[in-house]
Amino acid sequence: MPQRRRLANRLGLLAAALIFVAVGVGVVLGAQRFIVDANRVSHTNEVIALVVAIEAQLRDGEAAQRGYLLTDDVDYLADYQRSRGDLPELLAKLHALVRDNPDQSRRVLAWKLEIERRLGQMDATLGNYATGGLVSAQRSIGQEVRRTSAALRAQARQLVASEQQLLVQRAESSRSSANLLRALAILGIPLGLVIIAVVYGWLVAEIRHRARAEADGDDARGDLLRNIQALEQHGADLNELSRYGGMLQSCVRAEEAIGLATQYFSRLLPDTGGTLYRIRASQDYAEEVAHWGEHAINGPAMFPLPDCWALRRGQPHVHRAHHELLPCSHVATPSLGATPSYACVPLIAQGSQLGLLYLSSHDDAFLARMDLVKTAAEQLSMALSSLELQARLRVQSIREPLTGLFNRRYLEESLARELARCERRHMPLGLMMLDLDHFKRFNDLHGHAGGDALLSEFGRLLQALSRDEDIACRYGGEEFTLILPEADPITVQARAEAIRAGVEGMRVTHLGQELPPVTVSIGVAMFPQHGGLGESLMRQADAALYRAKRAGRNRVETATLDPAGDQSAA
Structure with a gap:
């Protein structure tokens, strides 16, 4: 037996x-x-x-x-x-x-x-x-x-x-x-x-030394429980990582992705301080954008890229306490004792460095989860890269590059939207058509480069003299349009006169020389007095602009209440 x-x-x-x-x-x-x-x-x-x-x-x-x-x-x-x-x-x-x-x-x-x-x-x-x-x-x-x-x-x-x-x-x-x-x-x-x-x-029944057998059994059970806990934790980490990656793909703004990453890392490493840095557009400094937990050793809010070994080498850099290697320069070295353990993980996507994840703790236990940290950082990098690309494409699709103003397609979409909104709220809306006087003669005299300098400066002036809610667009060539939602005729007229005076006083420097002054003619139409549709309102404002040109330029004209009169004048 x-x-x-x-x-x-x-x-x-x-x-x-x-x-x-x-x-x-x-x-x-x-x-x-x-x-x-x-x-x-x-x-x-x-x-x-x-x-x-x-x-x-x-x-x-x-x-x-x-x-x-x-x-x-x-x-x-x-x-x-x-x-x-x-x-x-x-x-x-x-x-x-x-x-x-x-x-x-x-x-x-x-x-x-x-x-x-x-x-x-x-x-x-x-x-x-x-x-x-x-x-x-x-x-x-x-x-x-x-x-x-x-x-x-x-x-x-x-x-x-x-x-x-x-x-x-x-x-x-x-x-x-x-x-x-x-x-x-x-x-x-x-x-x-x-x-x-x-x-x-x-074994208990067979082994003489019961105490030793029980102790061995306790040790075995402890190991099993630790293994079970490790397996359960690993499975939970993988599920959380999968959920985090899926939610990153659904983010529509970089700030949203950064906030999601902050929550994930704070849950993944609860006893570890973390800071997320983004590299500025100038590619010279890393700037703090998010922070969580309590660092064992704090880093600066901004530091040059060469100060971090991870950004220099393009790969994660882990520094353990009592390690002989030099720490990163952006990590403040304590006056007494060794530098605590920390890790720097670069955020890289499409071969470009986007930022840095900095982690530090008095306990080295967080280093055991670096594989999950690296994978999560890679997913964040790809999400940030994708969101930045989407943002650039969005700006390119609605902005006119020379002046920085909205393009004609965005004008048509915005005018229809703002007209519908003002109609629902029973509010007025103003529309200006602006045309730089004698621009063709100016362009012929000073060349396309001089003309471009004038258009660019006028675009900046128009943005500066517009309200936050106004929509400034380049209609085409030297013609511009300004939509003024919820603005009454007095406000629109005052704004038009301010723009006219601003252009009259505008000075443009090109190739080290000051170009001659220019003027602008402005036609104004109001909703609902001069039309209820975008097309009719644009037509009335254009007719008023034409009258301003005929009347000597450098002036503001308002559309008449008789559409037929404007059409005959045009």
């Missing part, structure tokens, strides 16, 4: 060992699979960001081409050549990223052919412009160009949609990994505990 029990003990121990080995292997495989999925998600986000960047580059080239055709400004032509020259490198990078996906690789090649076809069309248009002028260039822009542009947009949407579908699949794979870890914890560990308990009971 004792021999059978000893055999049973051995078999029981072997079974328990196999179960825990299986649980451990399952956890490792599940964690590796989760990390692979996270890397694939980052890869997919990088592909999407690159597709958006290529589209933006192509649109920049098209905008530069149109600017050259309309203004004959060689700077626009240089911008077009620059945008065109950057596209092959971006396309090659995109093709390298999707090389492991045959379908996406074929789509990228097809998209590349359409882009080359579009570039060829734009080159042909420039050639026609060089030989036949603007009229000849306009004739070359036909249905084929529109079909090519439509095909480019459709292919880009298909590329992004395919990558987004991959994101859904990889999220499902992450959930499968979490379910596997949960199943291992629920089924494998209790079974192993049952076997260990049986074996322990037999």
